[in-house]
Amino acid sequence: MKERSGGIGKRRTAGVLLLAAGAVFMAVGIYRGEMATVFIKAVNICLECIGIG
Amino acid sequence: MRTSDQGRQGPAAMQNGAGRRQTENNRSAGRGGKKKGNRLRLFVQLCFTALTNGYAAGFANTTIYAGDLKHFCVPGLSCYSCPGAFGACPLGSLQAVLGSRNFNFSFYIVGFLMAVGALMGRFVCGWLCPFGLVQDLLYRIPFVKKFRRLPGDRWLRYLKYVILVGFVIVLPMTVVDIIGQGSPWFCKYICPSGTLMAGIPLVAGDPGLQEAAGGLFLWKVAVLAVLVLLSVVVYRPFCRYLCPLGAMYGVFNPVSLCRLQVDRDICTKCGVCQKTCGMDIPVWEKPASVECIRCGDCVKACPHGAIRLTGPADLIRRGGAVGNAGTSGAVESSADSVEDRH
Numbered sequence: 001m002k003e004r005s006g007g008i009g010k011r012r013t014a015g016v017l018l019l020a021a022g023a024v025f026m027a028v029g030i031y032r033g034e035m036a037t038v039f040i041k042a043v044n045i046c047l048e049c050i051g052i053g
Numbered sequence: 054m055r056t057s058d059q060g061r062q063g064p065a066a067m068q069n070g071a072g073r074r075q076t077e078n079n080r081s082a083g084r085g086g087k088k089k090g091n092r093l094r095l096f097v098q099l100c101f102t103a104l105t106n107g108y109a110a111g112f113a114n115t116t117i118y119a120g121d122l123k124h125f126c127v128p129g130l131s132c133y134s135c136p137g138a139f140g141a142c143p144l145g146s147l148q149a150v151l152g153s154r155n156f157n158f159s160f161y162i163v164g165f166l167m168a169v170g171a172l173m174g175r176f177v178c179g180w181l182c183p184f185g186l187v188q189d190l191l192y193r194i195p196f197v198k199k200f201r202r203l204p205g206d207r208w209l210r211y212l213k214y215v216i217l218v219g220f221v222i223v224l225p226m227t228v229v230d231i232i233g234q235g236s237p238w239f240c241k242y243i244c245p246s247g248t249l250m251a252g253i254p255l256v257a258g259d260p261g262l263q264e265a266a267g268g269l270f271l272w273k274v275a276v277l278a279v280l281v282l283l284s285v286v287v288y289r290p291f292c293r294y295l296c297p298l299g300a301m302y303g304v305f306n307p308v309s310l311c312r313l314q315v316d317r318d319i320c321t322k323c324g325v326c327q328k329t330c331g332m333d334i335p336v337w338e339k340p341a342s343v344e345c346i347r348c349g350d351c352v353k354a355c356p357h358g359a360i361r362l363t364g365p366a367d368l369i370r371r372g373g374a375v376g377n378a379g380t381s382g383a384v385e386s387s388a389d390s391v392e393d394r395h
Contacts, residue, residue, distance in 0.1 A: 032161075050255050
């Protein structure tokens, strides 16, 4: 019984840790100004995406 | 600890009348439930697509939305040049940041993909991706013969990882122009979602773009056409073999908070889950498979009710129960009976 719940518990913990790490990464990315790069790319028509350039 | 003998107790227990009746009830409930589940999923897919790609003025005026929401990524494969798109595509954004002169790693996008992956895994593919919805609808078109998989399926499934590493990460970072700017190789040469949701509507409504469209546009339309035709005969060929976003989310499937769990004490290994699964996964054996898109068809189809889809809500519920001495024992033993080894 211990082995089973331990396996599930470890995966759950790993999921929560990755979720937290993802949130920290996002905060770092926003601090570095990556959001502006995404925004500039996203508000202009991407010619590569539509198969022009 | 459960042994293989204990695993076979399921069919033995079903030999008695009560067991048989329960199985029959589960089976009929499963058939009705599957239809209901499919309708719910279709409803969620349509609503989410309308939410992320519902900028009607963009389609009417052949323009794209340029508001503040474009700072944020949406979880599914949704081209930011789609006239209806409110958000940014995570794959396009990742290539844009990796290919820019200012950055050689994207904390923002990698963090976003990690957070979504850890929370949902490929649930995004099954429930939230607009191009997944398109493929689901195409597969509903009747055809003389539908195929479970393409020839070479086992090897073709690795293609999405090659595309992820090559076209999404390495090429945009290494092949740069004289000012140090890379191209979004996946978007440029492969992405059928961009062609369908952005390329075709924009080129159709803009004479200037029509003049500029050449060989590359034809190539992208050809890729889209092949995938559209394949989607009629094989379930979600793009998700299975080519999608780098699905490949990335799939890596998180084993640890994501939303995942399938199989109760080994009830499971009889009858294989109904695999027969029902559009992605052809032996769910009873690999409930956390990297290919699983969490559509939930196996949950509804299981004649014994041995499979369930758990989510963050279960985590919160169990977390709350652990803090409550009166109920924690019952909740934990219930969790123990559910096993997920893969």
